Amino acid sequence: MEEVRKIIHVDMDAFFAAVYIRDHPELKGKPVICGGPAQSRGVVSTCSYEARKYGIHSAMPSFKAHRLCPQGIFVKPDFAAIRKASQQIREIFYEYTDLVEPVSIDEAYLDVTDNNLKEPIATNIARAIKQKIFARTRLTASAGVSYNKFLAKIGSELNKPDGLAVIPPSRAEDILNNLPIGKFHGIGRASERKMISLGILRGKDLKERSLNELIRHFGKVGNFYYHIVRGIDQREVSTHRTRKSLGCEKTFSRDISDVEEMLEAINRIAEKISAKMQENKFKAKTLTVKIKYANFDAVSRSKTLNEAFNKSDIMHHLGRKMLLETIGPDCKIRLLGLSVSSLEWQEKEHCRQQLLEFYLDQEGYELED
């Protein structure tokens, strides 16, 4: 039998806001909102737990946050301090194991099955990491401990902030059965709506569906849903990742309703993506259009071709088609984006030099508008 893995997911609590409050102690206990200014078209990146009580959450437009909490204090994140804290945290992770998969600046998975301390109890490591993080950064983190990544992540959310939750196999079933469907890994807002329309509200509802049924409704990812609700998640803690998609989007300085203007934006974005694809010698089979309306509802549409493409005219054509099929008359749009996926490497024999992701990420010019 395969050895049971020991995975820890560490997630900083309200990271950007917490760093700011740490450095501005007079704000302690106040609703602090990091992100775009209240009057801007920006969005909230993080907010303190005091602000969350008003219903504010990340990615919410700043003006809406301001409406919910007029006394909220809007601040610009201090990226230098954030980066420093993030680095300190990562260094702590590596003191325990080399198998660290940073997910973002404030979040990582650790595989501590074999760890540098030879500590058999993962919970002890999680506790020590939390203590060390606080000692070195004066910031709190939440940690989840389990036997796969998905459950570890659920664990880190269970007792936030400053929480620590262990999900042993014996507890997993109960937690998964009661978990609201939107909390499952990989189930975004669109899939969540679809699940709910199918009567799947919680894990236990999902578990009742057969594999075939899930695949019929959701395609390939149905397979993943089928397994994940049974606590099966074989994804490894991956210390290196290669690119799987490339995207670019444009937030307009005002909402637009002129279709020509939208198509023009699609055109420009397609050209940018095409240039990047040609430079890095890959093609894609799938194009996704993302549309965010003035009321912040977002939809995306994808199309997959049999032949891989990298030319902007194809992307423009597909993007235009999907856009026109999606938008109704007189709709106002705030943001448009394209992304390509199902990437294929262009060289003959379908054999291509792979590139390290951190290298690709370090572009000399910004792709985002």
Added chain:
Amino acid sequence: MKFSIVKQDLQTKIQYLYNIVPSKNTMPILTNYLIEADSQNNLLKFTATDLEITVVVEFEASIVESGKTAVSARNLNEIINSLPDSVIQFRQEEDTLKIHCERSKFSLLCAESNQFPLIPQKNLDKVIEINAAMFKKMIDNTHFAVSTEINRPIFTGIYWKMNTDSQLMVATDGKKIAEFQIRNNINIQEPVEQIIPTKGLLFLDKVISEDTPIVNVLIESNRVMFSYSNYTIFTHIIEGRFPDYTKAIPVNNTNILTINKNALKEAVKRVSLLASEDTFKVKFELADNQLVISSAKREEGEAVEKMEDYTYNGNNLTIAFNYRYLISILNVIESENLEIKMGKSNEPALFFNTDLDESYSARFLLMPLRLV
């Protein structure tokens, strides 16, 4: 200006200087060497710059008359190389430089020396002293992995970090990573890190020899000065933060091949004769207690070599590499044998010396080619 010098003496002093002269001629004055003669100290000074890197070479010569001029670097270089091993006399007359050696006479038109960019002053006040041989070793082991993509400027240089007890150089082009570390004490208060353009480091690499054991380094806000023997190199620093490349280095590669370096290099070179010219692919198949290296070129043929004398601990594995990158790594492996630690066929492979002086440590990563 009037001076004379033995041809070989001049030639060895300025032989690498021409590499600094910009090949693309955006500012005509930069195609010249600035020549300054100081009769009081009997010192001759040649300067070349491409504005980002400036190299000054100072050495003794018999100087009769001080002066300053600028002449075409290419012409002067070719003239000096073609002259016999004898004494060369230089004399400036108005706007020409007369060059006289045995029966040959040249006169070169001079450029306006005052158009030459200002050269920073050599400053040895706060320099850090660095072991030259070790420094050279770090450059030798990393420069081959530098990127040439100008839209990713930070990778066109070598990342260099000095700690109080160690130094590190790292270069990467996204396909490979070369990391070389040395343990030695440096007299600095706190760690210093920067990204240095390869051109300046390669110049230093060429001139470092056993004769002078120390490189003096002065780090300023946007510039580094290296002073070594007759040479002073001013190079700009590439702005930006070198990303955390270590997260890309796998730590759980458990398929381990140990093999003689030269045997592997020779085999790869042979097999590469029939490698595809698009991908430069050579394939390694490790299965059933065999290691087979092969290549195939469409419509031309294929090459196969079965290896002997190696040890392999791991799963059956097929992995392919661009042989040019593979050879570039094998070229810097010093030990007789090397160890290749592989994961799955599409995951980065790591290359190590099996036996390296304990003051050094080296890691090389190579991304494999994607297999269908």
